[in-house]
Amino acid sequence: MQLGIIGLARSGKTTVFNAVTRGSAQVGAYSSSSQPNVGVVNVPDARVDKLAEIYKPKKTTYATIQYVDFPAAGESFGKGEGPAGKFINDLARTDALIHVVRAFEDDSVPHPEVTIDPARDIETMDLELSFADLAIIERRLQRLETEMRSVKAGERDQMQRLKDLLSRLKAGLEAETPIREQTISEEDARLLEGTQFLTAKPFLLVINIGEGQLGERGSIEASFQEKFRRPGRDVAVFCGKFEMDLNELSEADAEEFRASAGVTESGMAGAIRMSYALLGLISFLTAGPDECRAWTVERGSTAPVAAGKIHSDLQRGFIRAEVIRFEDLVACGSEAEAKKRGLLRTEGKAYVVQDGDILNILFNV
Ligand SMILES: Nc1nc2c(ncn2[C@@H]2O[C@H](COP(=O)(O)OP(=O)(O)OP(=O)(O)O)[C@@H](O)[C@H]2O)c(=O)[nH]1
Ligand SMILES: [Mg+2]
Known part of the structure; x- marks a missing residue:
């Protein structure tokens, strides 16, 4: 992901x-030749920490997601040219987008539109992404037009359907409705398979506030969420610079630094969890003396699919899964005690895995 x-x-x-990757990519002007920065992040998960406390395993492993930092969206973004446009194919391949919106004031860092106005920048980016999708639609429509002239009548129906669908999506975009908010039937979705619309992707707005605004983070977040939260679009507020600086400190110093700025929780941890949820992902857990670990599956996945994340043999030879809820294990203190109290369930192939399930897969290959 x-x-x-x-x-x-x-x-x-x-x-x-x-800040999110604990990386040290160069901050400041992005040279036009530079490539996107790529980093893998552990998804903070207190449950994994708790399991590690109980099992004292040799290894503790968190779920991960990958972040890709793209160069600035310039004037030409979405038109397939210029420093950002050339990344449009990379952008299309991502599973979700995070729009970092500047809210921090700093005279030494010029804003391309001079003034600091997050609402305007959100709108600008929304428009850019719509333009990119409209360009894809125009091209598809033109190609369809040509193809339809030369196909047999029987094949024309399907093409006409696609044409109608694309025209509808286009009209929606022109009325400023991103594709993720337009209703697309399952049948129609199949016609679009392989087309990666940018405004169809789950979207997270990260409002990047200044260090001085940290005390009001909660209220700023509430007001941005009220204005900009939509289906498939969430809003997180945090100070990138502050969080990046925190990474340089020990855990204890970071705690103190945070407290002195009036911040209780790492805004960044919240944002990572938010982006994880936005992708429709949940974590199931495995626990034992060798390893305690969180694994990623899409919400709604069955036990064999989850087993397949661990190893393909476990999916192929899946017999059943033993399931304990994380909370139950913690309440009981051990697996044996959970079993004694009847909190270990046995589930079959049809079981839909829930966030926080501790799984033990029984298999035979
Ligand atoms: N004061 C302050 N400065 C910040 C904050 N976030 C970023 N900056 C500064 O803004 C400048 C640009 O930051 P970058 O992270 O390089 O921004 P970018 O969006 O990656 O820039 P490009 O890739 O060039 O478009 C740097 O000098 C940062 O130190 C913040 O929260 N507060
Ligand atoms: Mg940059």
Whole structure:
């Protein structure tokens, strides 16, 4: 799973990227030749920590997601040219997008539109992404037009359907409705298979506030969420620079630093969890003396699919899964005790795995 970080020039994309990935990519002007920065992040999960406390395993492993930090979206973004446009194919391949919006004031960092106005920048980016999708639709429609002239009548129906669908999506986009908010039937969705619309992707707005605004983070977040939260689009507020600086400190010093700025929880951890949820992902857990680990599956996955994340043999030879809820294990203190109290269930192939299930897969290959 890959999340693409986009935004206007100098909005703090690389700073945010460094904050979430604990990376040290170069902050400041992005040279036009540079490639996107790629980093893998552990999804913070207190459940894994708790399991590690109980089992004292040799190894502790968190679920991960990948972040890609793209160069600034310039004037030409969405038109397939210029420094950002050339990344449009990479952008299309991401599973979700994070738009870093500048809210911090700093006279030494010029804003491309001069003034600091997050609402305007959100709108600008929404438009850019719509333009990119409209361009895809125009091209498909033109191609269809030509193809339809030369096909037999029987094949024309399907093409006409696609043409109607694309025209409807186009009209929606022109009325400023992103594709993720347009209703597409399952049948229609199949016609679009392989087409990666940018406004169809789950979307996270990260409002990058200044260090001085940290005390009001909660209220700023509430007001942005009220205005900009939509189906498939969430809003997180945090200070990229502050979080990036925190990474340089020990856990204890970071705690103190956070407290002195009036911040209780790492805004970044929240944002990572949010982007994970936005992707429709949940975590199931495995626990034992060798390893305690969180695994990623799409919400709604069955036990064999989950087993397949661990190893393909476990999916192929799946017999059944033993399931304990994380909370039950913690309440009981051990697996044996959970079993004694009847909190270990046996589930078959049709079982839909839930977030926080601790699984033990029984298999035979
Ligand atoms: N004061 C302050 N400065 C910030 C903050 N976030 C980023 N900056 C500064 O803004 C400048 C640009 O930050 P980058 O993270 O490089 O921004 P970017 O969006 O990756 O920039 P491009 O890739 O060039 O478009 C740097 O000098 C950062 O130190 C913040 O929260 N507060
Ligand atoms: Mg950058």
